[in-house]
Amino acid sequence: YAHQFEVEQRLSSQLDENFEIFIDGMRIQQVLINLLTNAIKFSPPGGMVEINVQQQDDRVQVTVADQGPGIPEDRFNSIFDEFSQADELSTNRKIVASSGLGLSISKQLIEGHGGSIGCYNRGQGGALFYFTLPVTSS
Numbered sequence: 001y002a003h004q005f006e007v008e009q010r011l012s013s014q015l016d017e018n019f020e021i022f023i024d025g026m027r028i029q030q031v032l033i034n035l036l037t038n039a040i041k042f043s044p045p046g047g048m049v050e051i052n053v054q055q056q057d058d059r060v061q062v063t064v065a066d067q068g069p070g071i072p073e074d075r076f077n078s079i080f081d082e083f084s085q086a087d088e089l090s091t092n093r094k095i096v097a098s099s100g101l102g103l104s105i106s107k108q109l110i111e112g113h114g115g116s117i118g119c120y121n122r123g124q125g126g127a128l129f130y131f132t133l134p135v136t137s138s
Contacts, residue, residue: 001037006045009036014054019135021060027109028133031117034102035064035129042068042127059115060135065128070121079119080107106131 002009039049047067054061071079080103110117110131117131 002040002049005040005043007040007043007047007049009040009049009051011051011053013052015060016055019055019060021133021135023113023133028113031106031109031131032062032064034106035131038102039064039066039068039127039129042066044068055135056132058135059132061130061132063128063130065122065126067126070125071119071127076119080104080117 036049036051043049043066049067050063050065052061052063052065107117110133113133115131115133117129119127119129122128
């Protein structure tokens, strides 16, 4: 998908090796695919999507940052609602149609794992989506 949209991806991780996390791997994979797909399709050709995983005390945080136009301020309160979609990009770039359910489903899955999910616009442009999941120290 990233190749199709001419977007690069970079993964960085700062994890402590001494923890366990109990998740439904397929469901968390579904969340990651949704966040990555959105970040890729809203990034410009030649752009970079950055994925970061880090431990923060008793949580693991995953962030997905793009270099797109960001999220309109009036959409922050509804971005995780069912059938909510960001406006189409006003470029010549083809955007894949979506149902508007991905972020809503992602929120349900993350909260069902005892975590949280959110987003904000980055100062240098683009949006950053994040989710946290609880860990168990070993």
